[in-house]
Amino acid sequence: MLLLRDIIVHVSEHFQVAIPSLLFGQKGITTIVGPSGSGKTTILKIIAGLRPIDSGRILLFDKEIHKMKPGEREIGFVFQDLALFPHMTVEENIGFGLLSKELSKGQRQERVSNLIALVGLTHVKKKLPGTLSGGEQQRVAIARALAPLPKLLLLDEPFSAIDQPLRVQIRGEIQQLAQEIGIPIILVTHDQEEATAISQHLVYFDEGELIEEGRPEDLYLHPRKVRTAKFFTDNVLIPTESGEIYCFKPWELRIEESAKGRGKWKVVGSLFYRGKYLISVNSLDDDKSLQVESESRLTDGTLLNIKIPLESGWKIPLS
Amino acid sequence: MAPGNAITFVKRASVLGIIIVLFHPIILFVIRAGGLDLTDILISSAFWKALWFTLYQATLSLLLSLLIGLPGALWLSQYRGKLKPYIHAFLTIFLMLPVIFVILGFISLFGEESLINKFIFLISGEKLHILYSFPAILIAHIFYNVPLVIKIVSRAWEETGKTEEQAALLLGASRLKIFTSITLPKLLPPTIAVSLIVFAFCYMSFAIPLILGGSPSFSTLEVLIYEKARLELNLKFAMGLALLELLVSLLFFWTCTRFIHKYTFIPSHPSKVVARSKVSVSFKIYLFFISLFLILPFITLIAETILGLSSTGSILKTTLIHPLSVSLLVALSSGIVATSLGLLSSLLIRNLPEERMYDLIFFIPMGISSLFLGICYLISYQKFILHGWGIMVLIVLHSAINFPFAYRIIRGSIVKLSPQIWQAAEHFAPKWGIRLRYVTFPLLKTSVINAFLITMALSLGEFNATMMVAGGRLKTIPIIIYELLGSYRLESALFIGLVYTLIAFFIFYFVERRGSYVTPS
Numbered sequence: 057m058l059l060l061r062d063i064i065v066h067v068s069e070h071f072q073v074a075i076p077s078l079l080f081g082q083k084g085i086t087t088i089v090g091p092s093g094s095g096k097t098t099i100l101k102i103i104a105g106l107r108p109i110d111s112g113r114i115l116l117f118d119k120e121i122h123k124m125k126p127g128e129r130e131i132g133f134v135f136q137d138l139a140l141f142p143h144m145t146v147e148e149n150i151g152f153g154l155l156s157k158e159l160s161k162g163q164r165q166e167r168v169s170n171l172i173a174l175v176g177l178t179h180v181k182k183k184l185p186g187t188l189s190g191g192e193q194q195r196v197a198i199a200r201a202l203a204p205l206p207k208l209l210l211l212d213e214p215f216s217a218i219d220q221p222l223r224v225q226i227r228g229e230i231q232q233l234a235q236e237i238g239i240p241i242i243l244v245t246h247d248q249e250e251a252t253a254i255s256q257h258l259v260y261f262d263e264g265e266l267i268e269e270g271r272p273e274d275l276y277l278h279p280r281k282v283r284t285a286k287f288f289t290d291n292v293l294i295p296t297e298s299g300e301i302y303c304f305k306p307w308e309l310r311i312e313e314s315a316k317g318r319g320k321w322k323v324v325g326s327l328f329y330r331g332k333y334l335i336s337v338n339s340l341d342d343d344k345s346l347q348v349e350s351e352s353r354l355t356d357g358t359l360l361n362i363k364i365p366l367e368s369g370w371k372i373p374l375s
Numbered sequence: 376m377a378p379g380n381a382i383t384f385v386k387r388a389s390v391l392g393i394i395i396v397l398f399h400p401i402i403l404f405v406i407r408a409g410g411l412d413l414t415d416i417l418i419s420s421a422f423w424k425a426l427w428f429t430l431y432q433a434t435l436s437l438l439l440s441l442l443i444g445l446p447g448a449l450w451l452s453q454y455r456g457k458l459k460p461y462i463h464a465f466l467t468i469f470l471m472l473p474v475i476f477v478i479l480g481f482i483s484l485f486g487e488e489s490l491i492n493k494f495i496f497l498i499s500g501e502k503l504h505i506l507y508s509f510p511a512i513l514i515a516h517i518f519y520n521v522p523l524v525i526k527i528v529s530r531a532w533e534e535t536g537k538t539e540e541q542a543a544l545l546l547g548a549s550r551l552k553i554f555t556s557i558t559l560p561k562l563l564p565p566t567i568a569v570s571l572i573v574f575a576f577c578y579m580s581f582a583i584p585l586i587l588g589g590s591p592s593f594s595t596l597e598v599l600i601y602e603k604a605r606l607e608l609n610l611k612f613a614m615g616l617a618l619l620e621l622l623v624s625l626l627f628f629w630t631c632t633r634f635i636h637k638y639t640f641i642p643s644h645p646s647k648v649v650a651r652s653k654v655s656v657s658f659k660i661y662l663f664f665i666s667l668f669l670i671l672p673f674i675t676l677i678a679e680t681i682l683g684l685s686s687t688g689s690i691l692k693t694t695l696i697h698p699l700s701v702s703l704l705v706a707l708s709s710g711i712v713a714t715s716l717g718l719l720s721s722l723l724i725r726n727l728p729e730e731r732m733y734d735l736i737f738f739i740p741m742g743i744s745s746l747f748l749g750i751c752y753l754i755s756y757q758k759f760i761l762h763g764w765g766i767m768v769l770i771v772l773h774s775a776i777n778f779p780f781a782y783r784i785i786r787g788s789i790v791k792l793s794p795q796i797w798q799a800a801e802h803f804a805p806k807w808g809i810r811l812r813y814v815t816f817p818l819l820k821t822s823v824i825n826a827f828l829i830t831m832a833l834s835l836g837e838f839n840a841t842m843m844v845a846g847g848r849l850k851t852i853p854i855i856i857y858e859l860l861g862s863y864r865l866e867s868a869l870f871i872g873l874v875y876t877l878i879a880f881f882i883f884y885f886v887e888r889r890g891s892y893v894t895p896s
Contacts, residue, residue: 106801125801126798126801126802126805127801127805127806128805133799135798136795137795138795140799141799141813141814141818143817144813153803155809155813156806
């Protein structure tokens, strides 16, 4: 339904965003993920029309939209800092996008009331945004984006300004909303955990280039590019002498209990993480370093051997 | 031309148009001054004497203002009491107080027949002879500048924080080393910045040396320019002087700006300073005297006015009606023009690649003396003034003087808002009319009203440039006050001055108390 074709945007003298072809699905949540400064937000802004493209085409449901003004594209946008109008109440903020539509006052009010109820803000509808909590502000921004009945909803780093417990709640709310409203959602984040948790489709971006896309579990467990594998920080990459690279998760590497106290790997740190210990080790033979999982904390300097079962690792195809 | 490029072109052309409309007399002046022979001026002793005196009094005023103001700034940066917003509001008044009223305050305080002088005479049999002397100029400059030093430096010091000092302490540095290598470099840039402003004010001082100096030997360059242009009608000489004054000030500010850039230190993590719990007795005495020094001219102005009320009535009726209507017309019109152009420029330059450059361009007129702008307008529009169009020239001149203030107030409120607010407005409302009605105007309403009130108040009190253009029947209230002082009708001058000061006071208090919207985080 949303197609980006031969897109080139010169962001600065030394940085450009280039997308030969990228198709977003009809339903569900697609997440554009990548490190900071990779060009993710630029993609969102060119889709919304907030940034011009230097060349290429953007089609939304087969309609060319790249020459249209932002307000004419039928796309909802939730800004990173929310950009709520500070002088308008919650209901005025939500209704702002309807002022340009040919609707009667009653129709406008009805739609605003429905959205306020949908996002659970009835008790604060007459308040100014500055008096609301972070989560409430987030919901106002989402409701405002949905009011003009967009065909697509874009969310720019929706969790960046929210603390951890609220993040999980908002994540759940967005997933529920995606099902209720039935329009596709594209969101941008630099957080790998959020990206894999919330989305049905993942697009990995780095240095202005589209690196890889697919289901979150595929990109996480079976990346086809080394750059994607490196982005998920818990991956252990082991190059072989033949030049191939194997990708492991820490729990796939095993400490040989019988070789504890002697061996080719030296413990340099232990970290308690989600009920287990992540042990960092350095090779005595070369400059390799790995992370393995352990049931107990190991003292720094302990020597041990690690079993690397190449047969269970994921071999990244040579490109 | 692509639509985006065409819009950018129209925006740039419009901004250039605004600059030309307001400041074209400067361009015309520079063109004409290019052919001037400056030899006559450079060999005249009057020029060198005035230049020397200008630099001397400005340097001395600056040093004394810093000496008196910096301890106050240190105290205010650490004070966390309930009175703090009121102190800031009080100090703000001084930044905008019309110079003619400061002069009236001093005359009511130190005049031969003032209450204080009568009291001193009763006790000692002697009177203070401060007015119409060099100390009078210095005291008036200090009175004007100490609040500026306290306000600006205390705000900057508040922001510097103590994190770097604490880090240095933990790394084992001595107190002296910390002060010289960390604290001093942090405190220096705001102090230098305020010093530049104070020096500029004193360098371009006109009304204070003209009225409170009272002697040709206390003539600054600005006074000399006025005398040559309006009293001796030697416009060529005045133009040459204005050019030289401009060159000296540009050279000075260019050197200082380079110095500031070289030594500016930005703390990595700005934080609030730790509040002091106790104030020493010596500091309390200092605060008492500084407060007395700043408040006393206002009190004596009120007291002297009330005491002289009986003899003001008849003069007011005959002399006030015309200048009051001129003042109000010029202030209202120039307030509207300056605010409208300030708003328009702020909106036009938004999102232009050279957006920040315009901040600098529109800052330049604030560094040019209003008297200089006055002489530029006088030269360009002499014939118009002679043919009775002086009031129109005065309106444009006041608009040009006050435009940078209006621009900075409105631009400041735009910069404070998140840029995404404007993007959101554009995204949700394709029609610009809706964006203007529901977002732009409501968000900028407060700053536009503030800009209008402040430019109007500044216009009401404008003296320097008005002295160049006004004359004959074209007189404003400050000019009338000056003339009343010249004809020794002090009571009437004080009464008008007090009414004006009260108007200015309420305008600035109203502006200071008004809040503005801040983007929710």
